[in-house]
Amino acid sequence: MDIKDIVFHKAKEAKEGARALLKASTEQKNRALHLMAERILKESEYLKKENKKDLAFAEEKGLSSAMIDRLTLKDKIIQEMAQGLRDVANLPDPVGEIIRMWQRPNGMTVGRMRVPIGVIGIIYESRPNVTADATALCLKAGNAVLLRGGSEAFHSNMAIVKILKDAVAEAGLHDGAVSFIDVTDRDAIMEMIKLEGIVDLIIPRGGEGLIRTVTENSRIPVLKHYKGVCHVYVDSDADLKMAEEICFNAKVQRPGTCNAMETMLVHSDVAASFLPAMAERFKDAGVTLKGCQKTLSILPDLDTLKDEDFYEEYLSLTLNIKVVDSLDEAIEHINRYGSAHTDSIVTENYHKAMRFLREVDSSAVMINASTRLNDGGQFGLGAEIGISTDKIHARGPMGLEELTCMKFIVLGTGQVRE
Amino acid sequence: MDIKDIVFHKAKEAKEGARALLKASTEQKNRALHLMAERILKESEYLKKENKKDLAFAEEKGLSSAMIDRLTLKDKIIQEMAQGLRDVANLPDPVGEIIRMWQRPNGMTVGRMRVPIGVIGIIYESRPNVTADATALCLKAGNAVLLRGGSEAFHSNMAIVKILKDAVAEAGLHDGAVSFIDVTDRDAIMEMIKLEGIVDLIIPRGGEGLIRTVTENSRIPVLKHYKGVCHVYVDSDADLKMAEEICFNAKVQRPGTCNAMETMLVHSDVAASFLPAMAERFKDAGVTLKGCQKTLSILPDLDTLKDEDFYEEYLSLTLNIKVVDSLDEAIEHINRYGSAHTDSIVTENYHKAMRFLREVDSSAVMINASTRLNDGGQFGLGAEIGISTDKIHARGPMGLEELTCMKFIVLGTGQVRE
Numbered sequence: 140m141d142i143k144d145i146v147f148h149k150a151k152e153a154k155e156g157a158r159a160l161l162k163a164s165t166e167q168k169n170r171a172l173h174l175m176a177e178r179i180l181k182e183s184e185y186l187k188k189e190n191k192k193d194l195a196f197a198e199e200k201g202l203s204s205a206m207i208d209r210l211t212l213k214d215k216i217i218q219e220m221a222q223g224l225r226d227v228a229n230l231p232d233p234v235g236e237i238i239r240m241w242q243r244p245n246g247m248t249v250g251r252m253r254v255p256i257g258v259i260g261i262i263y264e265s266r267p268n269v270t271a272d273a274t275a276l277c278l279k280a281g282n283a284v285l286l287r288g289g290s291e292a293f294h295s296n297m298a299i300v301k302i303l304k305d306a307v308a309e310a311g312l313h314d315g316a317v318s319f320i321d322v323t324d325r326d327a328i329m330e331m332i333k334l335e336g337i338v339d340l341i342i343p344r345g346g347e348g349l350i351r352t353v354t355e356n357s358r359i360p361v362l363k364h365y366k367g368v369c370h371v372y373v374d375s376d377a378d379l380k381m382a383e384e385i386c387f388n389a390k391v392q393r394p395g396t397c398n399a400m401e402t403m404l405v406h407s408d409v410a411a412s413f414l415p416a417m418a419e420r421f422k423d424a425g426v427t428l429k430g431c432q433k434t435l436s437i438l439p440d441l442d443t444l445k446d447e448d449f450y451e452e453y454l455s456l457t458l459n460i461k462v463v464d465s466l467d468e469a470i471e472h473i474n475r476y477g478s479a480h481t482d483s484i485v486t487e488n489y490h491k492a493m494r495f496l497r498e499v500d501s502s503a504v505m506i507n508a509s510t511r512l513n514d515g516g517q518f519g520l521g522a523e524i525g526i527s528t529d530k531i532h533a534r535g536p537m538g539l540e541e542l543t544c545m546k547f548i549v550l551g552t553g554q555v556r557e
Numbered sequence: 558m559d560i561k562d563i564v565f566h567k568a569k570e571a572k573e574g575a576r577a578l579l580k581a582s583t584e585q586k587n588r589a590l591h592l593m594a595e596r597i598l599k600e601s602e603y604l605k606k607e608n609k610k611d612l613a614f615a616e617e618k619g620l621s622s623a624m625i626d627r628l629t630l631k632d633k634i635i636q637e638m639a640q641g642l643r644d645v646a647n648l649p650d651p652v653g654e655i656i657r658m659w660q661r662p663n664g665m666t667v668g669r670m671r672v673p674i675g676v677i678g679i680i681y682e683s684r685p686n687v688t689a690d691a692t693a694l695c696l697k698a699g700n701a702v703l704l705r706g707g708s709e710a711f712h713s714n715m716a717i718v719k720i721l722k723d724a725v726a727e728a729g730l731h732d733g734a735v736s737f738i739d740v741t742d743r744d745a746i747m748e749m750i751k752l753e754g755i756v757d758l759i760i761p762r763g764g765e766g767l768i769r770t771v772t773e774n775s776r777i778p779v780l781k782h783y784k785g786v787c788h789v790y791v792d793s794d795a796d797l798k799m800a801e802e803i804c805f806n807a808k809v810q811r812p813g814t815c816n817a818m819e820t821m822l823v824h825s826d827v828a829a830s831f832l833p834a835m836a837e838r839f840k841d842a843g844v845t846l847k848g849c850q851k852t853l854s855i856l857p858d859l860d861t862l863k864d865e866d867f868y869e870e871y872l873s874l875t876l877n878i879k880v881v882d883s884l885d886e887a888i889e890h891i892n893r894y895g896s897a898h899t900d901s902i903v904t905e906n907y908h909k910a911m912r913f914l915r916e917v918d919s920s921a922v923m924i925n926a927s928t929r930l931n932d933g934g935q936f937g938l939g940a941e942i943g944i945s946t947d948k949i950h951a952r953g954p955m956g957l958e959e960l961t962c963m964k965f966i967v968l969g970t971g972q973v974r975e
Contacts, residue, residue: 158892158918161892161915161916161918162916235915241937243935243936243937247926247930249936249937252914252915254915254918255918256948256949257918257948335772339948339949340948340949354753354776355776358772358773360778360779360947360949360950361778362949378971381971384971384973385971385973387973388973388974389973392973392974393974474576474579483967483969496670496966497579497653497670497672498579498580500576500579500672500673500675500964501964502964502965503964503965503966503967504964504965504966504967505966505967505969506967506968506969507968507969507970507971507972508665508967508969508971508972508973509972509973509974511973511974512665512967512969512972512973512974513965513967517661517974518661518667518965519659519661519667529778530674530675530757530758530962531674531757531758531778531780531949531950531962532778532949532950534962534963534964534965535964535965536965544948544949544952545952546918546919546920546921546922546952546953547920547921547922547931547936547952547953547954548914548921548922548923549901549921549922549923549924549926549930549931550924550925551901551923551924551925551926551930552925553796553799553802553803553925553926554925554926554927554930555802555803555806555807555810555926555927555929555930556806556810556811556927556929556930556935
């Protein structure tokens, strides 16, 4: 079979799995997840043996130690995979929830019911544990998953998928619910994203290049995660001690993440009192600071920032500082230069807090909190399959609900259209 | 300017309009809608004069009388446009609604707030009244609209847009909220659907060719309406008199619509008692019936149906009839051959009704009601911008809520990430 046929065949398998899942009970899905966890632990030696094949090839190819680290199935990672499967089993089942029902003048009752999406295609790169994590969330929400992992983790992924499929079958479900495209050629991705009518949603998890290729070529809806250019705005009415803690945390706690702050906006009324101590603390933590002209008049030692720096996702200990003269200027800046990911205001002023909340157009808008808190776990959504920077279907952290859709249901008593 | 520049320029205008709309109050938006209605009525002679230019060109080009009919701005259509704008003004504003707020262990409150999507691109064909209808819904939900109408309605659309823009400005809003791509070349569509980052959503309204072109080439999420292959299943426990009324209504009331029935499934236990009278009634109404082998054993005069007929959206007085032996066979048939649009069961059996509701994977699933009732107006959603056959973001009739998205909001008191 050529690549196109293999991908089509695997997708059809997933489609059959998705159809069968429409009948699955919560108990059956949970049983499958618990069996997956059991088998993953029981087969850990087999997993590590298969993983060694990938590691040997990675060393041969001279992959970086960071890459090899991400690829390695240590005992701890295997235990986390099993625990992740059990955690998802313990989350409430989103399927079947009925959101609102109302009655129409002709007596029919109309409502919206949460149902699975169908077949979800996950395209990912090196970490083999994504195979289990993504499967758990898709299955719990009643979807079949069509996986396409990175070539460098091929043997590890195949081994994990074998275990997951066996568990699904043991639980009495159709094993098409977990389908894996066993073609390492990148053309497999191009074929996969053209299968509209079979695959219902694509979630690419990886670098910007992968996401761009998928978005530009897919005929299937894509939920994607582009960059996070996040801001904290220190208002003239801020509690400056609180502002310092929030800004420090937003930049320094884990600078390589998408929800770390890249630009700090400071109101001109408080810039002279706030910036010197804040800058000192940043410098002590190794942060490189770039300032606008007004910032430089207070902190003359900083690098001068250029307009294009405001678009930058540094993912490192570098920070832009800009002094603004009003809330309007701050909001305008964020909506223009930000990536609509996570933005926070520090203020004690109610009116300004409410305006920021409404007028900033980002997936998470915060008052008096660190941008680092935008996360499925921190928000209490349970496990997350990613953070969407899209506006359509899902925005921000995506949990189980975002892997479902709503259909209309009608309970009639013989109504017809007049 | 070349086409690419014009489209880009108009889209940027819409983007500015969308940013400004983030600050608009419900009152301002409603005032704009009422002003639009007033001006449309006041300028009806101007509209008809511009419309005549399109009509003259249409006759020159030899367009069909049906096309010319759709293109004509009669007084009645102008009045309906104005009434439509007022109706949307009277609907509740979806923006700002907060769906659930919950508290986290660290004391921060997390919630989800309904907000505008941003810039919505509408690509449509001949009917000029879509210009006003689509604008009303997008604006009320806080979005800027980027319109691209059919070339045959160019002068009519330009005139309507001028009136709408003037009203928006008079209401104190940014007139980029209504932007119209004044290029009749089809390349304008290809440029428009590549403007990811500026345009947030594309809704194509037109024939299958247009929708396919847009879906295959768009880098922007698309909400589309493909075909409706709808079913009614007459169960062995059906009230057969009710079944007859529902099936007759579903096929005959308006056969050219997407929610009309194309295949009637009948349980074998009731086929012999149900089919003869039903067939008689259909024949009297001019319906051409095609039957499966089992149907032919009861009604030998019918045409024999072929497997591919089950995929057909007739949009006319033709109907497939298939006898099935179980609920499972009916559900299996619908999920395999249907277009996941609208499907109904007629039964008095509770257990079978509930299984049908859950296991049929369609945008609207009904018990004891005609498929013709799947409609925003019938469901009580107010005006609708279309019926989505997608599963992502919106499924079924799309009202104002479907033109919004949900962002996360966080009310903190100084929380940082540990």
